[in-house]
Structures are given as structure tokens and as C-alpha cells.
Amino acid sequence: MAKYHFISGLPRSGSTLLAALLLQNPRFHAGMTSPVGSLFRGMLNQLGAGSEFGTVVSKAQRRRLTRGIFESYYADEAEKEVIFDTNRMWTAHMPVLMDQFPDSKVIACVRNVAWIMDSLERRxxxxxxxxxxxxxxxxxxxxxxxxxxxxxxxxxxVGYPWTALKEAFYGEHASSLLIVDYDLLAQAPEKVMPLVYQFIDEPVFEHDFNQVSYDAPEFDAQLGLHGMHKVRSSVSHEKRTSILPPDLFDKFTTLSFWNNTNQSSANVITVKTPVVDKEASHE
Structure with a gap:
């Protein structure tokens, strides 16, 4: 039976890049956002208090039905030993993940929020x-x-995954959470990926950081925002100047709560920079 782990975090912060890298490992399955989270949430809504079937479906049955969504959706990946499901909502549902998959880990990709806004505005x-x-x-x-x-x-x-991540970061399951900074992943993937493998307790795999490929044009077309999930073939860091007005950039650059782990047991791989460089981010 496959082991499950989860990729979550903020948009435009490297989750697609991370999934594309993990997909190079023949033992792993990974991809962009899957519908499993939405199916899970929709099922619980149908079975919750006040619903037609809320009183006739037991907790044990709900637990089995929830697990069945994962197993049914990934039935075609039976040969894979490790499955990574990607969804920004998972950090808001750590209790159910830890109940269903006690040994699972959640990898949350993050980035200075000002640069997330800059990236979305560019798109x-x-x-x-x-x-x-x-x-x-x-x-x-x-x-x-x-x-x-x-x-x-x-x-x-942006606001929903940011608040969801903050909930997980300070929550009771924070030790099962790994924060991965996008800038560090792009600058030094050869240093970050071994730490990811260590966190999920898997043998290190030699990735090719110059042959990375991922794109989902049909999905992006539905959003009306092309290029959202396209990953360049080579992992790299390129400087650029922000297109946000300075006051907006300054406002959102203060939201990186994950840089302070004093009250959290979460695991963090991040670059701590005392001064924000408005010409230091990339895609």
C-alpha cells in the first residue's frame, strides 16, 4: 500500500516545481492540484450536521468513505510507493490527514507574500x-x-491558503509540517531536496535540475490566466524589479510569519533576510 504525503502552501510559491521534481523519482507520484480535497470537503458537507444523511452515517463510516476517496482516485497509481497529493486546503485540515495517515507529512511551499502578489499581477x-x-x-x-x-x-x-498555513503552523500537528521557501528551492535545489527526503524518511534520489518540465495549459485556460502552472526546464533564480507600487509591496512583505518559529514546532527550510530586496525575486 502506498504512503501518502501532501503538498500545500501558498500560490505562486513553488508547489508545481516541487511536484515536477518529485515526479522524476520513479517511486513517486506527484502533480498539480488534484480534486481529492474538493471531493473530501464535498462529501463531509453532505454528511454533516443538518444534512439529510448526517444522522445515519457513523463516524467510522465517514472515516472509511474519506479514505476511499484517496484510494479510488489513485487506484491507477498502484505501482507507486509514495503518493503526493497537492491542494492548498490541506493545511486547514491537518487533523483529518493525521487521523487518516498518521505517518504522513505536509510540505508547504511559501514565498514572500509581496512577491506572490507581484507574480499574480504579472500573470x-x-x-x-x-x-x-x-x-x-x-x-x-x-x-x-x-x-x-x-x-x-x-x-x-492568497488569503485563504495564508490563513490555513498559519493555522497549521501554530497547530497541534505542526511537527508534521515542513515549510519550503521558494527562493531557496530555486537557488539551491540540490541542498533543499535532500532535506525534503530526510523529512519524509525516504532515500535520497538524484534529481536532474536542468531537465524539469511541467505545464497545464487547459487548467490555466479555465482560470483565464495562462502560464500559472508552467515550470521552466531548468531550476534557476533570476532577479527582477517588482511591478507593484512601493506601498503595496511594503504592506505585504511583512506577512512571512514562518520566519519566526519561537511558538511553533513546524520544520522550516527558509532564507531569513532582514532587508527585503525589491529586485530579488524570480519566476
Whole structure:
């Protein structure tokens, strides 16, 4: 039976890159966001308090049904020894993951939030003839200020995974959480990947960091934001200047709570920089 681990964290922070690297290992299955999380949440909604079947489905049955979603979805990967399921919602559901898979680990990819907003704004501007699904109406998409503030809301693309990650980071299962900084992964993948293998208790695999390939154009087309999940063939770090107004950049650069582990038992692989370089990020 395959072992399960989970990839989560913030958008535009390297989860697709990490999955593409892990996929090089023939023992592993990994990919971009799967529907397993949504199926799991939808099933619990149907069986929760106040639902038609809430009173007739026991906790043991819910537990078996939940496990069945994973096993059914990944039935075609039976030859793989380790499966990584990717979804930004997993950090908000650590208790159920630890109950279903007590030995599993959650790897959360992070990045300075200002650079996440910069990256998303670049994708938005690169698709000027698309009405992306990231925004509900013209009021939300009007300017860079309304766009960034919308994405930062607690139930939106950046705000939701940020709050979910913070919950896991300070929660009772934080020791099963590994924080991986995108900039460090891109700058020194040969140093980061062995630490990831150590965390999941698997033998180290020799990855080819110059032959990495991943793209999901159909998925990105549905979002109306092309290039969201395209990974360059070579892992690298390239400097650039932020396109965000300075006040927006400064506001969101203060949100990297994972740099302070004083009150958390989470594991962190990150670059701690006292001064934020507005020309130091990359894609």
C-alpha cells in the first residue's frame, strides 16, 4: 500500500516545481492540484450536521468513505510507493490527514507574500484580453490595488491558503509540517531536496535540475490566466524589479510569519533576510 504525503502552501510559491521534481523519482507520484480535497470537503458537507444523511452515517463510516476517496482516485497509481497529493486546503485540515495517515507529512511551499502578489499581477497583465475567474466583477479587477486587496481576503486565492498555513503552523500537528521557501528551492535545489527526503524518511534520489518540465495549459485556460502552472526546464533564480507600487509591496512583505518559529514546532527550510530586496525575486 502506498504512503501518502501532501503538498500545500501558498500560490505562486513553488508547489508545481516541487511536484515536477518529485515526479522524476520513479517511486513517486506527484502533480498539480488534484480534486481529492474538493471531493473530501464535498462529501463531509453532505454528511454533516443538518444534512439529510448526517444522522445515519457513523463516524467510522465517514472515516472509511474519506479514505476511499484517496484510494479510488489513485487506484491507477498502484505501482507507486509514495503518493503526493497537492491542494492548498490541506493545511486547514491537518487533523483529518493525521487521523487518516498518521505517518504522513505536509510540505508547504511559501514565498514572500509581496512577491506572490507581484507574480499574480504579472500573470494578470500578461493576459489583457482575458476576464480571469480570479475576480468576480469590475470593482475587484479595476486597479492593482483592488486586485491585490481582493486576492488577500481570507476566502480568496492568497488569503485563504495564508490563513490555513498559519493555522497549521501554530497547530497541534505542526511537527508534521515542513515549510519550503521558494527562493531557496530555486537557488539551491540540490541542498533543499535532500532535506525534503530526510523529512519524509525516504532515500535520497538524484534529481536532474536542468531537465524539469511541467505545464497545464487547459487548467490555466479555465482560470483565464495562462502560464500559472508552467515550470521552466531548468531550476534557476533570476532577479527582477517588482511591478507593484512601493506601498503595496511594503504592506505585504511583512506577512512571512514562518520566519519566526519561537511558538511553533513546524520544520522550516527558509532564507531569513532582514532587508527585503525589491529586485530579488524570480519566476
Amino acid at each position: 494578470y497583465r500578461a493576459n489583457p484580453y482575458e476576464i480571469t475567474r480570479l475576480f468576480n466583477d469590475d470593482a475587484e479587477r479595476n486597479t492593482v490595488y483592488s486586485r491585490v486587496e481582493t486576492l488577500a481576503q481570507a476566502n480568496r486565492l
